Amino acid sequence: MKKLSKNNVWMLIAFAVAVILPNTTKSSSVLQIMVVTMMYAFFTTAWNISGGYAGQLGLGNGVYIGIGAYITGILFNELHVSPWFGLLAGGVFAAIISLGMGSFTFKLQGTYYSLATVALLAILRIFLNENRYIMGWDFGGPAGLKTKWLGVSFQNMQFMDKRIYYYIALGFLMISLLACWHTSRSKSGYYFRAIDTNQEAAASLGVNVMQYKLQAQFISALLMGMGGGFYVAFYQFIDTETMFNFELSFQTMLMAVIGGRATVFGPAVAACLLIPFNELLRRYFGTALPGLPMLLYGLILMATIQFMPQGVIPFISEKLERRKAGERARLPINGPEPGAETKGEANTDE
Amino acid sequence: MNERDIVLEAKKIEKRFGGLKAIDDFSLHLYKGEILGLIGPNGAGKTTMFNIIAGSFPATLGEIYVDGKLVNKPQSHQMARMGVARTYQIVRPFSNLTVLENTMVGAFLNTGNTETARRKAREILAILKLEGKADIRGKDLTLIDLKRMEVARALATEPRILLLDEVIAGLNPTGRDMVIEMISGIRETMGVSIIIIEHVMKAVMKLCDRIYVLNQGKLIAEGAPLEISSNEAVIQSYLGVKKHAEN
Numbered sequence: 372m373k374k375l376s377k378n379n380v381w382m383l384i385a386f387a388v389a390v391i392l393p394n395t396t397k398s399s400s401v402l403q404i405m406v407v408t409m410m411y412a413f414f415t416t417a418w419n420i421s422g423g424y425a426g427q428l429g430l431g432n433g434v435y436i437g438i439g440a441y442i443t444g445i446l447f448n449e450l451h452v453s454p455w456f457g458l459l460a461g462g463v464f465a466a467i468i469s470l471g472m473g474s475f476t477f478k479l480q481g482t483y484y485s486l487a488t489v490a491l492l493a494i495l496r497i498f499l500n501e502n503r504y505i506m507g508w509d510f511g512g513p514a515g516l517k518t519k520w521l522g523v524s525f526q527n528m529q530f531m532d533k534r535i536y537y538y539i540a541l542g543f544l545m546i547s548l549l550a551c552w553h554t555s556r557s558k559s560g561y562y563f564r565a566i567d568t569n570q571e572a573a574a575s576l577g578v579n580v581m582q583y584k585l586q587a588q589f590i591s592a593l594l595m596g597m598g599g600g601f602y603v604a605f606y607q608f609i610d611t612e613t614m615f616n617f618e619l620s621f622q623t624m625l626m627a628v629i630g631g632r633a634t635v636f637g638p639a640v641a642a643c644l645l646i647p648f649n650e651l652l653r654r655y656f657g658t659a660l661p662g663l664p665m666l667l668y669g670l671i672l673m674a675t676i677q678f679m680p681q682g683v684i685p686f687i688s689e690k691l692e693r694r695k696a697g698e699r700a701r702l703p704i705n706g707p708e709p710g711a712e713t714k715g716e717a718n719t720d721e
Numbered sequence: 722m723n724e725r726d727i728v729l730e731a732k733k734i735e736k737r738f739g740g741l742k743a744i745d746d747f748s749l750h751l752y753k754g755e756i757l758g759l760i761g762p763n764g765a766g767k768t769t770m771f772n773i774i775a776g777s778f779p780a781t782l783g784e785i786y787v788d789g790k791l792v793n794k795p796q797s798h799q800m801a802r803m804g805v806a807r808t809y810q811i812v813r814p815f816s817n818l819t820v821l822e823n824t825m826v827g828a829f830l831n832t833g834n835t836e837t838a839r840r841k842a843r844e845i846l847a848i849l850k851l852e853g854k855a856d857i858r859g860k861d862l863t864l865i866d867l868k869r870m871e872v873a874r875a876l877a878t879e880p881r882i883l884l885l886d887e888v889i890a891g892l893n894p895t896g897r898d899m900v901i902e903m904i905s906g907i908r909e910t911m912g913v914s915i916i917i918i919e920h921v922m923k924a925v926m927k928l929c930d931r932i933y934v935l936n937q938g939k940l941i942a943e944g945a946p947l948e949i950s951s952n953e954a955v956i957q958s959y960l961g962v963k964k965h966a967e968n
């Protein structure tokens with residue numbers, strides 16, 4: 372119980388810092404970074420359920436963010452649907468698309484699903500570039516979709532004060548962290564991780580692999596689609612280039628991999644470290660050295676995979692565990708045979 | 722034991738891998754509460770038979786019946802739900818999960834509640850004397866413990882039929898005795914019917930009520946341990962070779 376309350380204390384401190392943080396600055400650009408950080412922490416935590424726990428490295432999963440963003444934006448512009456409802460619609464729509472994609476690609480291999488989402492990115496980008504008007508609604512084509520400014524209003528999710536966006540994003544992050552936390556200790560979470568490590572063994576224990584993969588994907592897509600709705604409300608502008616390029620998907624995945632897939636807080640922590648770093652780089656070197664942020668990202672990723680293949684958070688917590696367990700871990704707990712995968716060949720001795 | 726109750730039956734199974742007939746017109750049945758042995762030389766088709774019974778892949782021909790009911794296009798997770806659990810000759814642990822968590826994945830078959838699953842898993846680990854390793858991750862286990870963990874995981878699904886693929890081979894004599902004891906314990910306390918694939922003859926003779934001998938996919942003998950060990954065909958194709966090697 373002591374250990375548990377210690378963790379709770381850390382969580383409370385982190386939460387308190389997150390709440391106070393936007394009040395420590397008046398700079399609009401610093402606030403901007405804070406909002407973006409929260410938003411990405413939310414994206415990557417949402418990705419973590421299917422990509423982390425269930426181990427489906429969805430390379431094009433950002434497509435669900437784009438779908439949510441476009442649906443929220445178009446519903447607002449054309450039908451004056453509040454983004455609060457728009458983002459729900461966007462999330463549900465994205466989740467349904469993910470079910471459709473999953474049901475015909477999961478029968479093959481995990482990679483096909485991943486490739487299918489990447490293909491969907493390209494298809495949507497081209498389709499929206501070529502078709503500015505769909506059912507008479509203006510999606511903006513290659514020029515992008517700008518949401519109408521109707522003045523500060525909670526219902527329209529339009530604010531001058533960026534702190535409000537920050538708190539909304541923080542709220543979403545909390546929801547996705549809760550979803551992850553709940554997943555990690557529920558039956559689904561155990562099944563997801565089992566599927567991730569050994570699909571066949573999972574099936575032999577009664578896990579309907581297809582059903583649980585779809586479930587993981589559904590939750591991630593739902594949350595990411597909702598995040599897309601927030602994205603468009605915050606930026607008040609989206610275009611096919613930013614929503615349906617590979618980078619958004621890639622970053623989302625990268626933060627989770629670096630922070631620790633299948634850990635509740637790892638991806639969000641990585642986002643809190645990497646996004647400000649990335650934004651600062653972009654601000655100061657962006658025009659002079661446009662490739663630099665991506666290059667550094669690549670280096671950080673390589674270093675993580677080399678030295679902490681499970682991600683930063685599991686690496687640290689394992690270290691701490693080891694230190695605490697100290698002597699117990701050093702005792703010879705195991706018998707003579709070390710190799711696990713080696714097969715006991717036909718035994719003719721005895 | 723009621724010898725009339727057949728819990729599992731495989732009828733006229735054939736399995737082809739390309740040109741190779743791994744199983745050729747083989748039938749078996751398993752009585753309730755029985756420990757059945759499936760033996761034969763390497764490549765005889767024993768593991769292939771388990772894969773068919775457990776629904777890992779379909780047979781080319783033939784049918785599987787559980788409790789007298791035909792199973793249409795058996796799939797792994799469905800077979801598990803019908804009460805068939807198995808271990809793998811080449812172990813397939815969830816290596817990032819602990820022994821307890823591995824076992825919980827099995828226990829979740831009959832509950833949606835994490836605490837219930839954890840309690841059930843602990844019970845199973847206690848029965849198999851694995852409690853001491855509950856918090857060790859799959860990737861840090863030795864082969865013996867991995868095999869025992871697979872048994873724990875399978876038992877946690879509360880099966881009625883258990884398929885054990887070479888859980889004894891590769892162990893030292895003390896390990897063997899321990900696992901032999903474990904297997905008869907499972908039958909006694911849990912009322913599970915068991916099929917074991919094993920090359921260690923002493924164990925097979927000691928544990929099994931009945932034995933099937935396969936060679937190149939075909940049945941060459943079926944009967945009680947004593948009948949099998951004196952069967953000419955079996956000695957010729959399998960035991961003779963082993964006797965020779967044992968001396």
Ligand SMILES: Nc1ncnc2c1ncn2[C@@H]1O[C@H](COP(=O)(O)OP(=O)(O)OP(=O)(O)O)[C@@H](O)[C@H]1O
Pocket residue numbers: 717738741743761762763764765766767768769770810
């Ligand atoms: N998935 C597969 N694809 C192709 N051939 C296979 C496959 N599985 C098994 N075989 C072949 O089928 C035959 C029977 O193999 P199986 O693994 O069932 O033998 P076994 O009796 O379990 O042998 P051992 O005692 O060595 O474990 C072998 O010739 C093997 O090479």
Ligand SMILES: [Mg+2]
Pocket residue numbers: 767768769810
């Ligand atoms: Mg085999």
